[in-house]
Amino acid sequence: MVGKARLKEIAELALSAARADQTEVLINAQDAALTRFAANTIHQNVSETDISVRIRSITGKRVGVASSNDIREASILKLVQKAERIASYQQENQSIAPLPEPQAIPEVDAYAEPTAACSPARRAESVGMVLQASRDNELIASGALSTDVQETLIANSKGVLAYHCGTLADMMTVIMSDDSSGYGAGTAQNIDDLDTNAVGRIAMDKALKSKHPTAIDPGPYTVILEEDAVATMLFFLGYLGFSGLAVQEGRSFMSGHIGEKLAGDNITIWDDGMDPRTVAIPFDFEGVPKQKTLLMENGVARNAVYDSFTAAREPGRSSTGHALPLPNTTGPIPINLVMQSGELSKEELIASTERGIFVTRFHYVNPVHPVKAILTGMTRDGTFLIENGKIAKPLKNLRFTQSILDALSHATLSSQQTTVKLGFGNLAACVPAAKVEGFQFTGATEF
Amino acid sequence: MREYTERALDIAQGNGATYADIRIVRRENQNITVKNGVVQTLSLDDDFGFGIRVIADGAWGFASSNRLNPEEIERVSAQAVTIAKASALVKEHDVEIGPPETHIDVYKTPFEIDPFEVSLEDKLDELSAADKEARGVAGIAVAESSMGFLRETKTFASTEGSYIEQELIESGLGIVVRAVGEGEMQQRSYPNSFGRHQGTAGYEFVKQWDLPGNARQAAEEAVALLSAPQCPSKTTTLILDGPQLALQVHESCGHPIELDRVFGTEAAYAGTSFLTTEKYGAFRYGSEIVNIVADAVTPGGLGTYGYDDEGVPGQSTDIVKKGMFVGYLTSRESASQLRKTHPNAPERSNGTMRADGWNRVPIIRMNNVSLMPGDCTLDEMIADTKDGIYMLTNKSWSIDDKRLNFQFGTELAYEIKDGKIGQMVKNATYTGITPQFWGGCDAICNADHWNVWGTPNCGKGQPGQTAHTGHGTAPARFRNVQVGLM
Numbered sequence: 001m002v003g004k005a006r007l008k009e010i011a012e013l014a015l016s017a018a019r020a021d022q023t024e025v026l027i028n029a030q031d032a033a034l035t036r037f038a039a040n041t042i043h044q045n046v047s048e049t050d051i052s053v054r055i056r057s058i059t060g061k062r063v064g065v066a067s068s069n070d071i072r073e074a075s076i077l078k079l080v081q082k083a084e085r086i087a088s089y090q091q092e093n094q095s096i097a098p099l100p101e102p103q104a105i106p107e108v109d110a111y112a113e114p115t116a117a118c119s120p121a122r123r124a125e126s127v128g129m130v131l132q133a134s135r136d137n138e139l140i141a142s143g144a145l146s147t148d149v150q151e152t153l154i155a156n157s158k159g160v161l162a163y164h165c166g167t168l169a170d171m172m173t174v175i176m177s178d179d180s181s182g183y184g185a186g187t188a189q190n191i192d193d194l195d196t197n198a199v200g201r202i203a204m205d206k207a208l209k210s211k212h213p214t215a216i217d218p219g220p221y222t223v224i225l226e227e228d229a230v231a232t233m234l235f236f237l238g239y240l241g242f243s244g245l246a247v248q249e250g251r252s253f254m255s256g257h258i259g260e261k262l263a264g265d266n267i268t269i270w271d272d273g274m275d276p277r278t279v280a281i282p283f284d285f286e287g288v289p290k291q292k293t294l295l296m297e298n299g300v301a302r303n304a305v306y307d308s309f310t311a312a313r314e315p316g317r318s319s320t321g322h323a324l325p326l327p328n329t330t331g332p333i334p335i336n337l338v339m340q341s342g343e344l345s346k347e348e349l350i351a352s353t354e355r356g357i358f359v360t361r362f363h364y365v366n367p368v369h370p371v372k373a374i375l376t377g378m379t380r381d382g383t384f385l386i387e388n389g390k391i392a393k394p395l396k397n398l399r400f401t402q403s404i405l406d407a408l409s410h411a412t413l414s415s416q417q418t419t420v421k422l423g424f425g426n427l428a429a430c431v432p433a434a435k436v437e438g439f440q441f442t443g444a445t446e447f
Numbered sequence: 448m449r450e451y452t453e454r455a456l457d458i459a460q461g462n463g464a465t466y467a468d469i470r471i472v473r474r475e476n477q478n479i480t481v482k483n484g485v486v487q488t489l490s491l492d493d494d495f496g497f498g499i500r501v502i503a504d505g506a507w508g509f510a511s512s513n514r515l516n517p518e519e520i521e522r523v524s525a526q527a528v529t530i531a532k533a534s535a536l537v538k539e540h541d542v543e544i545g546p547p548e549t550h551i552d553v554y555k556t557p558f559e560i561d562p563f564e565v566s567l568e569d570k571l572d573e574l575s576a577a578d579k580e581a582r583g584v585a586g587i588a589v590a591e592s593s594m595g596f597l598r599e600t601k602t603f604a605s606t607e608g609s610y611i612e613q614e615l616i617e618s619g620l621g622i623v624v625r626a627v628g629e630g631e632m633q634q635r636s637y638p639n640s641f642g643r644h645q646g647t648a649g650y651e652f653v654k655q656w657d658l659p660g661n662a663r664q665a666a667e668e669a670v671a672l673l674s675a676p677q678c679p680s681k682t683t684t685l686i687l688d689g690p691q692l693a694l695q696v697h698e699s700c701g702h703p704i705e706l707d708r709v710f711g712t713e714a715a716y717a718g719t720s721f722l723t724t725e726k727y728g729a730f731r732y733g734s735e736i737v738n739i740v741a742d743a744v745t746p747g748g749l750g751t752y753g754y755d756d757e758g759v760p761g762q763s764t765d766i767v768k769k770g771m772f773v774g775y776l777t778s779r780e781s782a783s784q785l786r787k788t789h790p791n792a793p794e795r796s797n798g799t800m801r802a803d804g805w806n807r808v809p810i811i812r813m814n815n816v817s818l819m820p821g822d823c824t825l826d827e828m829i830a831d832t833k834d835g836i837y838m839l840t841n842k843s844w845s846i847d848d849k850r851l852n853f854q855f856g857t858e859l860a861y862e863i864k865d866g867k868i869g870q871m872v873k874n875a876t877y878t879g880i881t882p883q884f885w886g887g888c889d890a891i892c893n894a895d896h897w898n899v900w901g902t903p904n905c906g907k908g909q910p911g912q913t914a915h916t917g918h919g920t921a922p923a924r925f926r927n928v929q930v931g932l933m
Contacts (some may be wrong), residue, residue, distance in 0.1 A: 040711040042534040046509040046910070047526060048806040050496065065490035069513040086489050089567040091575075093485040120508075120533035128537035142714040144909045153778050174715040181714075249589055250627035252925075327593060329480055356886055363718070364845045368856050368933065371632045371873060376876075379846040380718075399845075399852055399878070401932055435733050442932050443878055445852035446721075 001116060001149050002029045002051060004163045010053060010071055011155035017080045020057035020087065022099045024156040026285060026325055028052050031116070031149045035123040037173075038142035040131045042124060054325060055083040058099065058414045061092035063327060071389045095313035096327075100319065102159040102440065108280045110166035111149075118147040118169070122191075126171075128290035130200035134175055138206050141200070143173030147191060149427070155289035163286040168279060169194045170421055174381055175203040179447065180213065182206025182396065183381035185228070187421040187428065189276070192363045206360060206382035210394035216385065218398060218441040222356035224349055224386065225436060230339065231420035232428040233375070233404045234269065238334045242271070242295050244310035244322075245331025252372050253405060254301045263299040263408035266342060270294045271305060273321065273332035277312050277430040278336035279421050283321060290321035299409070307332040338427040342413030349414055349435040351389040357398070357441070358384040358391060368401060376401040378445065399443035410437040451520055456498050458524035460606060464501035464531065466544065467524075468605035470756060471497040471515065472805035477563065478865055480593040481574040483839030484582065487591070489567070496805035499527045503787030506534035506543030511806040533550055544779040546794060547607040554753025556616040562596040565650045570594055576659035581624045584666035586673070592622040592658060593643055595903075601756075609758040616748065617915065618652040619645030619903060622662050626669040630890035633672035633873060635665040635858050639690045640840050641806065645901035645915065646747045668859055671871055678860055678875035680931035684835030685877055686828060691857050691881040692818065693900035693918035694841045699730075699881040700739055701816040701916065703850040704766055704774070705799075708811075717907050718848025721881065722772060725854045732772040733885030739767035741776055743798060743814040746916035749901030750814035752801075757809055759798035766816065770885075776811050781908065803912035810908050815899055821891025825922050828890050835863040836930050838875050854878040854932065877930045884925060892921035 011025040029051040036044040053076065054067040064086030068079050123145050134141035140273035151165045169191035175182050184203035188194040225233075246252035252261065273290025274280055283289050286308055294302045307323030310332060350358065357379075365377030379397045386392060414433040421428045459467035476492040497520075498511035503639045508531025574592045581590035597617040604610045621643030623636045638644040638656050646652050659727050687695060702722040707713055722730070732739075743752050743761025752761050757779055766774045776799040777785065785792045800809035829837065843856030860875035861868045899919040906913055 003450045032910065033530075034910055038714055039536075039539075039710065041539045042537055043507060043712050044509070044808050044810075044909075045507060045530045046808050047511065047530060047535045048910075049512045049514075049523075050806055051513060052494075063489075065488065066492070067490065068495075069496060070491040070493070086567070089571070090486050090489060091571070095485060120530045121536065124533040124536045131537055140711060140714075142711060144715065146910070151916060172715060176711075176714060249625070250626065251632045255627075328483060329487055363848050365844050366843050368843050368854075369878060374933065376843065378845065379851065380848055391488055397847060399854060400846075401854070401876075424846075431658055442853055443854065445847045445849070446880065447849060447851075 001031060002151055006153060007153040007163065010076060011153055013073060013076050014055060014080050015155060015157055016058065017077050018157060020059045020084050022058040022157050024056040024099055026054040027153045029151040030380055034144055034146040035127055036144045037127050037131060040135055040141055040248065042127060045120060053079060055079050056365040057087045059087050060098060061094060061096050062087040062090040063093065064090065065097055091293045097308040099156045099158055100160060100286050100288050100308055103289050105162050106274065106282050108164065108274060108282045110189055110280055112167045115147050115167035115169045115191045116149045118191050126196040128390050129197055130173060133200055137204060137208065139177055139204060140176050141173055141175045145171045145196065154285065156287065159240045160287040162283045164281050166281065171196045171199045173200055175207040177207055177211055180207050180210035181208060181381045187419055195209045210382050213394040213396045215396045215444060218444055220438045220440055222353055222358060223436050223439040224353060224358045225434045226360050227418040227431050227433050228361035228420050229359050230431045230434050231422060234337050234339055234431055235422050235427065235431050236367065236375055237373065237404055238282065238337055240367060240373055242304050243331040243333050244304040244306040247304045248310060248313060251370055253371055254304060255333055258301050260301055261299050262301050262405050263296060264411055265298050266413055267296055267299045267408045268340035269296040270338055271336050275336055275338055275430065278338065278428065279426040279428045280336065284322040284323040285325045288319045288321040288323065305332045305334050314439060333425050339431045341415050341417050341432040343415055344412065345416065346414045346433045349412060349433065350386055353389060353435065356386040359384055373404045374401065375404060396447055397445050398441040400438045400440060401442040407436045407439060411435065448519045448602045448684040451515060452602065453519060455520050455524045456604060456606050458521055459499060459501045459528055462525050462526050462528040462700050464503045466502040466606055467499060468603065468758065469497060469499045470601055470603050470805060472599065472601040474804060477596045479570055479574060480591060481578045482591045483589060484578055486571060490634040490872055494804065496747055498805045499524050500808060501527045501531050502542050503509055503528045503531035504535035506531050506538045507542060508534060543783045544782060545783040548758050549608040550754065550758055551610050553612045555614045556647045558616050560650035562618045562650040563598060570751065573658060577622050577662040580662035581666040584663060584670060586670040587666050588627045590622065594617045595643060596651060602760050605758055606664040611754050612663045613753050615647060615752060617645055618648050618650055619643040619901065620653050620656055620658055622658055622665060624666045624669045626673050631673055633669050636840055637661045637665045639900055640842065640858060641904060642674060643903065645903045647749060648747045649749045653768040662718045672859065672873045675871040675873040678872040678931045682927055682929050684832055684924060684926055685928040685930060686832065686835060686837040686922060687794045687858050688839040688922050689898055689920045690900050691838055691841050692920040692923055694844060695855065696818050696918045696920060697815055697902055697916065698844060698846045699850055699853055703811040704776050705811045706777045706785060708774040709775065710781055710784060712756060713871050713907065716909050721849040721851050724785065726772055727789055728773055731770055731774040732767045732882055733770045734888045735770050736891055737767055737770045737888050738819040739816065740819060741766050741814055741816045745815045745899055745919065748815035749903065749915045750900040750917040755798040755800045756802045757796065759796045761798050761814065764797045776813065778811050801914060803914060807912050810912065812914040813916040815917035815919060818891065818900065819922045820897040821893040822831065822893050823890055825892050825896055828892060828922065829863055829868060830866040832924065833865060835874065837861045837868065838877065839862055850883050853881065874933060875930065876932050877928050878932055879928055887926040887928065888923055888928055890924040896921035912921065
């Protein structure tokens with residue numbers, strides 16, 4: 001861990017050397033370690049110490065960006081000059097928004113010393129217990145246990161100074177037999193709160209129960225989607241539709257439909273960077289505090305998220321604190337998504353299903369038609385037939401091609417929300433499980 | 448660099464490593480994007496550091512840092528050994544990496560024009576010209592043209608005596624245009640979708656693909672797609688253009704032949720493979736005309752390099768010969784493992800271990816996995832097709848975790864009726880099962896149509912790694928394919 005004082009020193013050095021009208025310094029530092037296992041042994045065990053400094057220089061209507069991971073004084077000074085030189089080459093860009101003014105930023109306690117201090121031996125011990133249980137059951141385990149310390153500091157020439165330090169411990173595993181697999185995962189700020197054995201048990205239980213799967217014809221089915229599958233759908237809603245840039249460019253399902261009913265009455269979705277059930281960070285990559293933003297309320301499209309660039313394109317609009325490092329072509333995105341829960345437990349959702357398919361998670365999901373929010377992907381690591389309110393037998397995996405908005409128009413949500421970390425940086429969502437009527441399976445595979 | 452590499456290897460061995468290697472890597476990236484007439488991004492990124500990989504107590508360890516100095520070398524080298532010894536606490540067997548690889552060499556990407564010496568002004572002029580051409584077409588909502596350049600210098604040294612210096616240069620470019628209607632957004636890309644087409648080449652690559660000269664056609668197609676009818680849903684004959692076929696090869700051949708996936712070491716994340724070892728040399732992957740080669744030596748290919756990140760020379764390997772599956776992409780460790788069940792398998796790795804920078808451990812990655820050309824022209828292929836669909840340029844992709852069931856969508860498609868190109872259709876998709884699909888391949892265009900397409904965004908591994916891969920393809924025809932699923 002580098003610490004706020006040293007990161008601030010680097011930022012001040014850069015800002016004091018800057019000659020541009022406006023300058024922004026974005027610093028990310030990380031100490032990351034990951035123990036990866038497969039075929040019941042540790043096969044990749046890695047650690048990384050890195051720090052990156054990114055300078056954004058704005059002179060008039062010209063902007064330039066340069067980054068480096070060399071933090072020696074002379075290198076920082078050269079980096080500032082490089083960003084300013086790049087800006088000077090540019091034509092004027094009338095759409096450039098000024099850098100944000102300072103705002104009060106709440107603090108989030110996201111650091112846990114046990115995670116930061118976790119040794120390779122402790123990770124190996126935790127992994128070892130999952131591997132042993134897997135061997136004892138004649139199964140094969142694979143997965144990863146990671147412990148990260150991440151620091152972010154953003155400062156600009158208008159006086160913004162934002163610093164955050166967070167830790168994250170994350171475990172995921174796929175446990176397999178010859179013809180089955182099961183999945184388990186867990187995330188915690190403090191590794192002492194991460195029950196790695198429970199993660200392994202859930203995966204092992206599914207691997208054992210999904211042995212000898214049978215094929216089922218594709219078609220529309222009632223499905224019970226576990227939280228991981230719901231989180232994947234929610235991530236794509238955020239990526240495809242809840243970005244202010246996507247709305248402005250007419251490629252969002254919300255473009256021209258704000259205030260209209262797009263999903264069921266029970267669907268309420270918001271983004272909250274302060275919610276500890278997601279990977280909380282109180283500000284965005286411009287140092288703007290994250291606002292809790294209501295995206296969909298009782299099925300009605302309410303708001304998108306904005307950064308300073310997209311906000312400046314609409315009169316009266318201000319940033320909601322959802323910027324990625326600017327400038328970029330991706331636009332702002334929500335990365336702390338929460339979906340309102342329902343009233344029935346997951347078990348009650350299953351019990352209420354006469355015939356349906358239970359889905360543990362999805363694999364390799366991608367948009368087919370972004371404006372209609374149609375996705376395709378496969379089921380994976382625990383797919384089961386439900387008959388008469390009970391898990392009846394394991395199934396071979398299926399391909400779905402389905403509009404998420406249509407799915408959320410026919411969904412019943414479970415009462416318990418779970419944090420799901422998605423495989424993209426620190427993206428995490430807090431979601432319930434869901435029962436969806438008429439979910440479209442369009443193909444099947446051989447296992 | 449030798450003072451650092453020798454120090455790192457000595458310290459690793461002194462701490463108990465039986466094998467160690469170090470990679471010192473610098474990457475310089477230049478990225479430029481012009482969007483709707485303004486320069487949206489213009490950045491120079493510099494990244495430098497080193498990674499040390501060791502075997503100690505029969506297990507792997509890896510540690511890395513961005514600070515190259517004697518003290519940090521000492522710390523990181525010792526840390527790699529400590530991590531390896533932790534790995535060994537739960538090992539089932541000792542790591543074996545086969546016979547030693549000892550090479551002392553220098554490799555540099557051949558190029559005509561150093562892209563980092565071309566002025567930003569010239570690059571911006573080229574992108575702005577393409578942008579203007581595209582937005583000159585009525586109905587275009589967004590035009591986004593971009594260039595990207597990479598210079599990667601890396602030094603590899605190992606306790607087996609290797610010392611290899613490489614300089615890899617890449618150049619890439621692309622334009623994507625979008626037209627928007629009510630509830631509909633259509634896009635066209637040139638030369639390829641998802642950002643850009645890229646190769647190991649200099650700025651001559653940018654000139655060759657002539658972005659301004661092709662932007663207008665892409666824009667006109669995007670606008671026309673808005674009013675085109677939906678792709679019909681049926682089982683029919685499918686012709687794929689080179690870029691779409693490149694992704695088909697990537698997903699349904701390139702990934703399942705990665706021997707680490709076959710042995711389960713990617714099972715939890717990317718998945719495994721249907722091409723299990725009992726199929727090695729004994730499985731019909733495709734029809735008699737399907738020949739697939741993996742190589743790191745095709746000039747200009749995005750998967751072209753001198754040595755992989757284990758210090759093994761880049762080379763060429765038959766993967767599918769006359770439809771039969773005959774080869775994997777291997778590492779030193781996985782090649783050794785394969786020989787335990789297949790004693791006639793090659794003793795040495797075929798050199799496909801690559802790492803995404805200094806702070807990642809090398810894993811098996813595709814180099815240039817290419818479908819070899821056939822013997823007809825595209826006109827002949829279409830004239831010989833009574834009823835079918837011609838699909839161009841990828842828009843959507845998905846495949847299961849053993850690489851069997853896939854579904855792709857393309858930006859553009861045309862019906863084929865009685866040997867002629869018919870009407871344009873939109874939102875085209877097709878789906879299938881890998882061996883059946885390749886078994887239905889009955890025609891491949893000749894070498895005049897063949898090009899190595901660059902895929903600069905292949906994800907794999909934990910922590911995540913992005914690889915740059917190449918895929919040589921010419922348009923090909925497939926019988927009895929389900930199309931038009933939405």
